[in-house]
Amino acid sequence: MNAAQGAGTGPVRTARSARVVIVDDHAIFRSGLKADLDPSIQVVGEAATVEQAIAVIARERPDVVLLDVHLPGGLGGGGREVIAGSAALLATTRFLALSVSDAAEDVVAVIRAGARGYVTKTISGAEITDAVYRVAGGDAVFSPRLAGFVLDAFGTAPADIADDELDKLSARELEVMRLIARGYSYKEVAKELFISIKTVETHVSAVLRKLQLSSRHELTKWAAERRLL
Amino acid sequence: MTTVPGRPPLVRRSDRFIAGVCSGLAAHLGWPVRNVRVAMVLASLAGGAGVVFYAWLWIMVPTADESARRQARRPPSPIAPAVSREPVPGAVPRATAAAGPGVALPGAVDGGPGAATAPPASGGYPAAGEAAGQASEAARPWFRFRDMRYGKEILLGVGLLLVAGILVAQLLGVDVPLGTLIPAAAVLGGASIAWMQLDETRRAGLVDKTKADQAGGWARLAAGLALVVAGVLVMVSGSGSWEQTWLALLASVAVLGGVVLVLLPWALKFWRDLEAERAGRIRETERAEIAAHLHDSVLQTLALIQRRAANEHDVVRLARAQERELRGWLFEDPGKDAGQLSDRIKAVAAEVEDLLGNAVEVVSVGDTAVTEGHEALIQASREAMLNASRHGGGTVSVYLEAAAGRAEVFVKDRGPGFELQDVPEDRLGVRESIIGRMNRHGGTAAITSTSEGTEVRLGFPVAPQDSTEGKP
Numbered sequence: 001m002n003a004a005q006g007a008g009t010g011p012v013r014t015a016r017s018a019r020v021v022i023v024d025d026h027a028i029f030r031s032g033l034k035a036d037l038d039p040s041i042q043v044v045g046e047a048a049t050v051e052q053a054i055a056v057i058a059r060e061r062p063d064v065v066l067l068d069v070h071l072p073g074g075l076g077g078g079g080r081e082v083i084a085g086s087a088a089l090l091a092t093t094r095f096l097a098l099s100v101s102d103a104a105e106d107v108v109a110v111i112r113a114g115a116r117g118y119v120t121k122t123i124s125g126a127e128i129t130d131a132v133y134r135v136a137g138g139d140a141v142f143s144p145r146l147a148g149f150v151l152d153a154f155g156t157a158p159a160d161i162a163d164d165e166l167d168k169l170s171a172r173e174l175e176v177m178r179l180i181a182r183g184y185s186y187k188e189v190a191k192e193l194f195i196s197i198k199t200v201e202t203h204v205s206a207v208l209r210k211l212q213l214s215s216r217h218e219l220t221k222w223a224a225e226r227r228l229l
Numbered sequence: 230m231t232t233v234p235g236r237p238p239l240v241r242r243s244d245r246f247i248a249g250v251c252s253g254l255a256a257h258l259g260w261p262v263r264n265v266r267v268a269m270v271l272a273s274l275a276g277g278a279g280v281v282f283y284a285w286l287w288i289m290v291p292t293a294d295e296s297a298r299r300q301a302r303r304p305p306s307p308i309a310p311a312v313s314r315e316p317v318p319g320a321v322p323r324a325t326a327a328a329g330p331g332v333a334l335p336g337a338v339d340g341g342p343g344a345a346t347a348p349p350a351s352g353g354y355p356a357a358g359e360a361a362g363q364a365s366e367a368a369r370p371w372f373r374f375r376d377m378r379y380g381k382e383i384l385l386g387v388g389l390l391l392v393a394g395i396l397v398a399q400l401l402g403v404d405v406p407l408g409t410l411i412p413a414a415a416v417l418g419g420a421s422i423a424w425m426q427l428d429e430t431r432r433a434g435l436v437d438k439t440k441a442d443q444a445g446g447w448a449r450l451a452a453g454l455a456l457v458v459a460g461v462l463v464m465v466s467g468s469g470s471w472e473q474t475w476l477a478l479l480a481s482v483a484v485l486g487g488v489v490l491v492l493l494p495w496a497l498k499f500w501r502d503l504e505a506e507r508a509g510r511i512r513e514t515e516r517a518e519i520a521a522h523l524h525d526s527v528l529q530t531l532a533l534i535q536r537r538a539a540n541e542h543d544v545v546r547l548a549r550a551q552e553r554e555l556r557g558w559l560f561e562d563p564g565k566d567a568g569q570l571s572d573r574i575k576a577v578a579a580e581v582e583d584l585l586g587n588a589v590e591v592v593s594v595g596d597t598a599v600t601e602g603h604e605a606l607i608q609a610s611r612e613a614m615l616n617a618s619r620h621g622g623g624t625v626s627v628y629l630e631a632a633a634g635r636a637e638v639f640v641k642d643r644g645p646g647f648e649l650q651d652v653p654e655d656r657l658g659v660r661e662s663i664i665g666r667m668n669r670h671g672g673t674a675a676i677t678s679t680s681e682g683t684e685v686r687l688g689f690p691v692a693p694q695d696s697t698e699g700k701p
Contacts, residue, residue: 103560122588144626148592156594156632181592182684183626183641 018136021045021060023053023082024068024098029121033066036125041132050074054085062093063136066128067115069099069106078106083113090114094135104149112212117141139201140208147181150211169207176203240293241286246383247421250286253293280417287424412464419456422449526554546586553579569596570603570636574629577611581625585618593629597636605670606689610638612662613685617642621683638687646678663687 017040022030025048034043045060047053050073057065065086067079074081083095095115099107100122107118116135119128120143131141142150154169156178169177172193179189186204190197239257241249251269255262272279395410462478530551537543571593578589599607610627617625621642628639649659659676663685667674672689 144590144592144628148594148628151594151630156630178628178630181594181630182628182639183590188681 016040016133017042018064018132019044019060019062020132021047021053021056021062021065023047023056023065023071023079025049025070025072029068033128036128037132038125038129041129048072050078050081050085053082057082057086057089057093061089064132065093065095066132067095067097067110069097069110079110079115080113083110083115087114094138096131096135096141104152107146108149108153108211111146111208114212116208117143118146119143120145134201138205140204142177142180142204142207144181144183147177150207151177151181154210154214169210173203173207173210176200177207180204239290241290242293247283248287248425249292250283250290253290254286284420409464412460415456415460416464419453419458419460421453422456423453425449522558526558527551542586546583549582549586549588550579553582568599570599570607570631571596571629573599573603573607574610574627574638577607578614578625578627581611581614581618585615587618587621587623587625589614589618589625589627591627591629593631595631597631602670602672602689603636605666606636606638606672606687609663609666609672609674609687610640612658612666613638613640613687616658616663617644617683617685620644620647634690636689639684640687641682641684643682646680646683648678649676 019042020037022033022043023046024030024033027048030046030048037043044062045056047056048071050071052073053065053067053071065082067082069079071078071082074085077084079095079097083090086093086095095110097107097110097115097118098121099110099118100120111118116138117131117140119131119141123131123143134141150169151174156174175193176189179192180186184192186197186200189200193200236259237256239253241253242256243249244252244262246266251266252262254260255265258265269279269283272282395407462474462481530547534544534547537547571591574593575591578591582589597603614625614627617640621644623643626639626641628641630637664674664676667687667689670689672687674688675686677684677686
């Protein structure tokens with residue numbers, strides 16, 4: 001309904017409205033986030049625990065779930081458990097992880113569970129709105145820190161042709177990840193590499209897929225060292 | 230200074246021949262250790278009274294470690310002192326400072342009349358007695374090793390002398406009841422071995438449950454048990470026939486088996502309760518540690534924030550500094566080497582953040598040890614961050630990549646940007662501190678600035694000794 005108004009904050013989306021569920025155990029943070037979000041985003045539900053979250057998501061079937069990594073309840077798995085509990089909806093409902101945590105194991109665990117991106121809780125209202133639309137549109141949202149984790153996990157050497165495509169990043173993907181880690185927005189990455197924003201998004205999604213699916217030896221080792229698996 | 234503040238508590242100490250009873254007793258009574266030991270040996274000769282007394286003390290008196298642990302109210306936290314930064318009182322008496330909290334022993338060292346004659350090992354003892362002191366763990370094996378070797382030789386000598394005495398007495402026609410003496414000696418020896426093992430287990434168990442010498446411990450326990458059982462058997466059955474002995478053995482094993490069968494559930498339950506209590510205590514310790522840390526850092530910062538609530542700049546700065554400190558405490562990887570390049574860059578970023586109040590986000594990939602040349606990189610990065618924070622006026626993104634062969638730092642802001650040519654000649658920040666410095670040290674520096682932000686790229690080749698891998 002506010003298509004024209006929202007279009008100014010970020011890249012133009014086809015549908016400028018999204019139904020969102022906020023999952024966070026801090027009521028103050030939930031209300032603050034709700035106030036920060038663009039009016040075009042409709043918050044259809046809130047939850048504070050793993051059980052509540054799974055129930056609310058199953059009932060509301062939102063476009064995007066803003067999911068805190070650390071949540072009480074369930075078996076102690078936090079956000080990861082919410083995604084696992086909503087696995088049947090993954091095709092239509094996208095998860096965006098929100099965290100104050102810097103710990104690689106927390107962040108990568110939710111991503112590997114199926115989240116489409118990760119942003120820190122200090123992010124501004126405009127940025128989170130943009131991230132919600134990006135995730136709703138099927139793209140991945142990488143913060144500089146997540147890009148840093150990815151580069152750390154996959155290594156900074158480009159893939160040879162002989163390598164399993166899941167196990168290493170291509171030269172282009174590495175470039176994109178590096179620029180994101182350096183603080184570039186997708187638009188700036190596109191400009192820097194003389195490619196379209198759509199291509200940047202494709203690369204980032206490919207990296208996300210690799211991060212989720214790779215069983216690469218180094219990734220396993222890297223994760224184990226950080227007590228991930 | 231000359232008045233004795235009170236007797237040191239009776240504890241078994243680590244400068245020992247067998248179990249540290251004599252030296253502990255000596256410290257407690259304020260007598261020279263040698264006198265106590267001689268008295269104990271003499272008492273042992275008087276119908277074994279000394280042996281019984283010794284054994285009784287061995288069982289009843291705790292070791293210094295256990296005693297210290299029992300008395301320690303709050304375990305010394307490794308974090309709390311660093312965070313609270315309480316001024317260390319300089320006027321603390323030397324002995325107390327050396328012994329650390331919770332150990333009441335040092336009085337024996339500097340206060341007791343026997344201090345001057347104390348053996349050298351007791352001088353170093355307080356350090357080893359520090360309840361949970363990490364450093365003392367390293368010192369302890371040395372003491373044990375030395376003392377045990379010494380003790381073994383003495384024990385062996387005493388044993389040989391005893392045997393020789395008995396042989397001589399027999400030659401002289403004195404009737405020595407060997408049939409009683411040998412089993413009794415076996416029982417005593419076996420019990421000693423087993424009890425020593427108990428001591429070791431208690432100490433090691435409190436320090437670390439997964440100890441490497443567990444197999445050796447079990448072997449010693451089994452040997453002690455076998456000695457005692459054999460001694461008792463021989464003593465009870467006297468010089469009876471084998472048949473009788475076997476019957477007695479069978480009967481005892483049957484009885485023991487029955488007793489074990491009845492008592493096993495209780496023993497298991499007792500063991501589980503003990504474990505649960507122990508786990509509870511460990512949790513309590515951790516909780517106390519976290520509470521201490523939160524009190525020293527977060528609560529103090531929150532109090533400061535309340536007082537400066539009117540000044541937004543100060544509040545943000547305090548919050549950022551506290552966040553950094555807490556993150557460092559929560560997520561720091563203890564396995565990582567300290568003082569690597571990423572740590573230095575992060576430290577510099579924290580400094581800039583404190584100085585100017587704008588957030589500086591550091592993302593680092595890979596790491597390397599800091600060499601001399603890296604100092605230039607760090608200083609140039611600092612200058613770049615200062616400029617970015619000062620002129621960019623928002624969050625500064627810093628990215629460090631230290632891969633094979635190369636260390637690179639990128640500093641990006643979203644300020645209005647500038648033209649290098651437009652910077653006056655006398656402003657040396659960019660030209661000298663960043664570009665000039667990097668060039669002098671064999672690095673590279675490049676600056677791109679648009680109306681949407683400025684990025685400084687610094688590159689530095691890796692030190693020659695690490696360059697075996699080469700750049701891919």
